[in-house]
Amino acid sequence: MSADLPDHIDPWRAVKNGLAFDGVLSLEALPRLKAVVIPDDGEYVTRVDYRVVFERDVEGRPVVHGLVRSRLRLPCQRCLSDVRIDVESPLRLVLVRTDEAAAALDADFDPLVVSDDSIQPIDLIEDELLLAIPPFPRHALGGCGFPDASEDANFLASDRGLASGADGADDSVDSGGPPNPFAILETLRREK
């Protein structure tokens, strides 16, 4: 069993002791996230699951790794009503003491510069979640009005492929046939 996540922790000592934390956080603990999601109400309560492990990796580097996961309620960029978006982000940071050491790391690793032997682990979790939020959260096409019908990655990929493969948004509208939904989507995107 792991302990509760402390407000502050000495990450070097935590690595030495191989500390691991997992649990659940509410929006109240994450004010920067709270500022960008739709507030909790009687219908929906946001929960953030996390796992944070301090240890040395196989090459002996002190690392903080783990996973953060949540289902966030955001305003749909198409209809502005709620859309629930699943976010999951791996945490993988290498602890360093100086900016110079950070610059020397392989590009594969994100550095966490710790100069005063203290970090706030909740900040790491909140940073990962904020980075994991898609820039244009929205329902799947036709899914507006249904809170759980979020657009998944596959749908997004095919959507983009079709839109870029079309001859052009204006042609399909001028042809007299029914408007091409992807052309309409492109128009909506341009208006943002």
Ligand SMILES: [Zn+2]
């Ligand atoms: Zn929508």
